Amino acid sequence: MNLFPYILIILFIKKMEILKYILKRILQTIPLLIIVSLVSFFIIRLSPVDPLAELKLNPSVSPETVQREKARLGLDKPIIIQYGKWAISFVKGDLGVTSTGEKVSTKLGERIPNTLLLTSIVILLTWLVGVPLGIIAAVRWKSPFDRMMTVITSIGMAIPSFFFAVLLLMFAVKTGWFPIGGLTSPNFSEMSFWGKFWDITHHLILPVVVLFTISLAGLQRQMRANMLDVLDSDYVKFARAKGLSENVVIYKHALRNAVNPMITLLGFEFAGLLSGAALTEYVFQYPGLGRLILEAVMKSDINLVMASLMMGAIMLIAGNLIADILLVITDPRIRSKA
Amino acid sequence: MTRRGFWVLSLWIILIAVMCKVCIVRDVPKSDKKTQTQQESELTVSYPSQKNVTINGVDYLQSQAPVGKFGGTLVSSTIGEGPKTFNPFNCKDNTSAIMSGVMYDGLVSTDPVTGATVPKLAKGFSISPDGKVYTVYLREGIKWSDGKPITAEDVEFTWNKIIFGGMGDTSTRDSLVINGKLPTVRKYGDYVVVFATPEPYAPFLRMLSTPIAPKHIFKPAVDKGAAYFDSFLSTTTKPKDFVVSGAFKLKEYVPAQRVVFERNPDYYEINTKDEKLPYLDKLVYLIVGDLNNEVLKFEARELDVISLQGSKVARYKSLEPHSDFKLYNLGPDTGTMYISFNMNTRKNDKGKYYVNPVKQRWFNDLNFRRAVDYAIDRKNMVLNIANGIGLPLFTPESLNSIYLNKKLKPYDRSLENAKVLLKKSGFYTDKKGRLFDKDGHRVEFDLYTNAGNTEREAIGVMVKQDLEDLGMKVNFKPVEFNSLVNKLVSTFEWDMVIMGLTGSPLEPNGGKNVWLSDGRLHMFNMRTPQEGKAGILPWEEELDLMFTKGALATKFEDRKVYYDKYQEIVYNQKPMIYIYSPIRIVAVRNKFKNIYPSSLGGITHNIEEIYEEGNK
Numbered sequence: 001m002n003l004f005p006y007i008l009i010i011l012f013i014k015k016m017e018i019l020k021y022i023l024k025r026i027l028q029t030i031p032l033l034i035i036v037s038l039v040s041f042f043i044i045r046l047s048p049v050d051p052l053a054e055l056k057l058n059p060s061v062s063p064e065t066v067q068r069e070k071a072r073l074g075l076d077k078p079i080i081i082q083y084g085k086w087a088i089s090f091v092k093g094d095l096g097v098t099s100t101g102e103k104v105s106t107k108l109g110e111r112i113p114n115t116l117l118l119t120s121i122v123i124l125l126t127w128l129v130g131v132p133l134g135i136i137a138a139v140r141w142k143s144p145f146d147r148m149m150t151v152i153t154s155i156g157m158a159i160p161s162f163f164f165a166v167l168l169l170m171f172a173v174k175t176g177w178f179p180i181g182g183l184t185s186p187n188f189s190e191m192s193f194w195g196k197f198w199d200i201t202h203h204l205i206l207p208v209v210v211l212f213t214i215s216l217a218g219l220q221r222q223m224r225a226n227m228l229d230v231l232d233s234d235y236v237k238f239a240r241a242k243g244l245s246e247n248v249v250i251y252k253h254a255l256r257n258a259v260n261p262m263i264t265l266l267g268f269e270f271a272g273l274l275s276g277a278a279l280t281e282y283v284f285q286y287p288g289l290g291r292l293i294l295e296a297v298m299k300s301d302i303n304l305v306m307a308s309l310m311m312g313a314i315m316l317i318a319g320n321l322i323a324d325i326l327l328v329i330t331d332p333r334i335r336s337k338a
Numbered sequence: 339m340t341r342r343g344f345w346v347l348s349l350w351i352i353l354i355a356v357m358c359k360v361c362i363v364r365d366v367p368k369s370d371k372k373t374q375t376q377q378e379s380e381l382t383v384s385y386p387s388q389k390n391v392t393i394n395g396v397d398y399l400q401s402q403a404p405v406g407k408f409g410g411t412l413v414s415s416t417i418g419e420g421p422k423t424f425n426p427f428n429c430k431d432n433t434s435a436i437m438s439g440v441m442y443d444g445l446v447s448t449d450p451v452t453g454a455t456v457p458k459l460a461k462g463f464s465i466s467p468d469g470k471v472y473t474v475y476l477r478e479g480i481k482w483s484d485g486k487p488i489t490a491e492d493v494e495f496t497w498n499k500i501i502f503g504g505m506g507d508t509s510t511r512d513s514l515v516i517n518g519k520l521p522t523v524r525k526y527g528d529y530v531v532v533f534a535t536p537e538p539y540a541p542f543l544r545m546l547s548t549p550i551a552p553k554h555i556f557k558p559a560v561d562k563g564a565a566y567f568d569s570f571l572s573t574t575t576k577p578k579d580f581v582v583s584g585a586f587k588l589k590e591y592v593p594a595q596r597v598v599f600e601r602n603p604d605y606y607e608i609n610t611k612d613e614k615l616p617y618l619d620k621l622v623y624l625i626v627g628d629l630n631n632e633v634l635k636f637e638a639r640e641l642d643v644i645s646l647q648g649s650k651v652a653r654y655k656s657l658e659p660h661s662d663f664k665l666y667n668l669g670p671d672t673g674t675m676y677i678s679f680n681m682n683t684r685k686n687d688k689g690k691y692y693v694n695p696v697k698q699r700w701f702n703d704l705n706f707r708r709a710v711d712y713a714i715d716r717k718n719m720v721l722n723i724a725n726g727i728g729l730p731l732f733t734p735e736s737l738n739s740i741y742l743n744k745k746l747k748p749y750d751r752s753l754e755n756a757k758v759l760l761k762k763s764g765f766y767t768d769k770k771g772r773l774f775d776k777d778g779h780r781v782e783f784d785l786y787t788n789a790g791n792t793e794r795e796a797i798g799v800m801v802k803q804d805l806e807d808l809g810m811k812v813n814f815k816p817v818e819f820n821s822l823v824n825k826l827v828s829t830f831e832w833d834m835v836i837m838g839l840t841g842s843p844l845e846p847n848g849g850k851n852v853w854l855s856d857g858r859l860h861m862f863n864m865r866t867p868q869e870g871k872a873g874i875l876p877w878e879e880e881l882d883l884m885f886t887k888g889a890l891a892t893k894f895e896d897r898k899v900y901y902d903k904y905q906e907i908v909y910n911q912k913p914m915i916y917i918y919s920p921i922r923i924v925a926v927r928n929k930f931k932n933i934y935p936s937s938l939g940g941i942t943h944n945i946e947e948i949y950e951e952g953n954k
Contacts, residue, residue, distance in 0.1 A: 050820040050823065050824065053819060053820040053823040053824075056823055056827050056858075057823050057826075057827070057837075057839075057859065062509065062512040062513065062858075063858050063867075064512055065508060065509050065512055068508070100422040100423070100430065100431070101422075101423075101428075101568045101569065101572075102422060102423075102569075102572060102573065102574075106574060110593040110594075111593065111594065144346075147343050147346055148346055151343075151346050151347055151350055152350075155350070169634055170634075172638065173634050173637050173638045176638060176639075179638075179640065180631070180634045180635045180638045180640055181631060181634075181635075182595050182596075182624075183595060184592065184595060186411070186413060186596055186598065186622045186624070188592075189590055189598075282627060285594075285626055285627050285631050287592070287593060287594035287595050288594075291419065291594055291627055292419065292594070295418070295419045
């Protein structure tokens, strides 16, 4: 009897299940996005922040100009209509214009690459360093290395990021070794390729150090705790009792199980790609999204704020989705439930 | 094991302590002497005004400043998120206006010392005796940065099509509607333009400093309508598409980082050796998010110029002798800070008084207002809030205004005078020192300002203390800026407020929205548009008259009389009590020469004459 076609069919059904699962998750996000957008829109509009306040208090601006600005920003219409207008153009893919008449998409487009550059370097570095350090610390539990890591990570977790950033800025001012924030030097456009490369690296070092120290701490602790849990479990004891080599026990059996919670974490890291570094960006005057959005919020620049909030929400949902899918792939227990 | 943990921990602490010690180096030498910044370094060098010269049929503007060296870069900064546009006719914020001002010159400009109107793109102008016709003569043979000549055609186009055509920001046009009519602009030949206003209107002359646009570049954009014009020459426009008349031309704009300008080789100003200015190759504006970052950048030598806050001046003063920068005192700022009373006696549309009638009686009592004025200790505020870097202020015109009424003398705080005035109006204090009015109401009111502005918050605290010496109860409430504006201009529900306004030191007419009885910012006695001039007070009527006459007169001397009178009325009636003007102190690197700081023009008013010494 040939079982092969049956196995294929079973596999196909399994795959369909995963696809169905993904589709279901995507459909679930739609009402979520609507709720997020409604709540944010109303909170911004109902807050006492008046985008025209400064204009109103400027002696040289005539009342007609104020009135015209009001009409241009759509503030003279009821809030429901304002929301409807925004939502329709958002669905069509048009993010609208900022309060100063620039396109929101261009504004965001200018900044997103810079923020991505910073956050992806940080995430790459923390995962490349944090996960191995966590494993080593767990394996050599209570060794001097483990203790030293505990001290370092405790410091890393205890320092508030903006404080650390300010401290490093002071360091840069006093020593003159690093530029004071920004991403490129004034004569950047005249540099050679390697000159440019070095210039950007030079500017990135301090913000990366801040973000790296802070997220490394959390990641290393998490990995260490997961690994310790797993190393303490019965099947690891069994594997050891069976006489498997320590390497096989740790890297084949224990690690695969310890890494699952990390995948969920990776989903959150993905969500933080665009928004996670805002505070550090602000202190270092990094030309990323953080500064742009902060100013937009202060001025109640609704289209810009909404675009960034929606972007954040979508990134968070996407991050979670990716994490769940990865989990389905790595963890057979979830697969059977799904 | 725990002992080892302890050792590891203490090792770390020592390591961090050493690192901190390394980075925090004492850079200010200890000194017991108190610095006296206020008195010294008043502007002594007088600025040599430019002249017109004609060489080979081209009317150049000739700088009379010492001849400098070509090359070099000056790095300045702008606080905030950078320019929103480079279109000089679409600027709604200060940064954009500065950036486009670098690139586009106007017909005239302001003498940085005397405040007189001096020629720029125009070589001269004349005003007809009736004050209605302005004839402007353009320079012959000068060029846009693409080599095309600058002619009357460009001027006529700029005024008729862009400004009067309602393109971009229309505030210039709005302010020029006189009796429902706009001025007319006509060109005669290539180099003469005649402006005619329907009525004599003095502020018009300064409006000629509005930038002039190159017709061949702007015409296609204007033809496409106002909506297209709003996005014309935006921050995404390629630098090579700019055709300019100013000393510098856009080279590069990097969002949230910097704006770089390069010298315009076709600029129409020359030095005494007949070489074309500007001296500097590049002018860079770094876009910095806040004041603290600006200071750090200056200290790390990334910036060449910085405007200092009062609190920083003492430190910089002590650093100055052994560092590479020099401090310049630009004199009083144009901003004014004041306390205002809500003298509104009317009811809102629901029939309720905007201001409690009891309080109305106090605020409309001149003795009460003057008592408050006498009780306020301006000198103390200058010392404690502005760190001594300021001067007490008693007039609505700022101290550097060319229209300042110098006859209005400052006076000191006097609680005795205040008490005498209060007594005259029947106010009395009980045994605990609490103040009551003649009907036995406790004198208690709210004092607002916008939260987050530390300077105004500090003033509020001191005003509260000063007034409590008279037995008044002041509830000081800093509120969010927007809700404060809402109170001031829409709901009128406030008692007293501390605010600031920026005025023009050259043109008092800009304050008409504040002082005209139906003005949009006439906050101390605000009327809704429906109310018109309801319940106008005699001195308000007089103020209206002064502002109307002041705008119609054309000679400076005539106007000065009206504006002196307006300041006198405010000085006597005290609807607004002015507090102090901060003094502007700017630090500039020593290597830059031809710096002629002035109160009206700041540091970079002669940017084309500034040069960097010792560059290659």
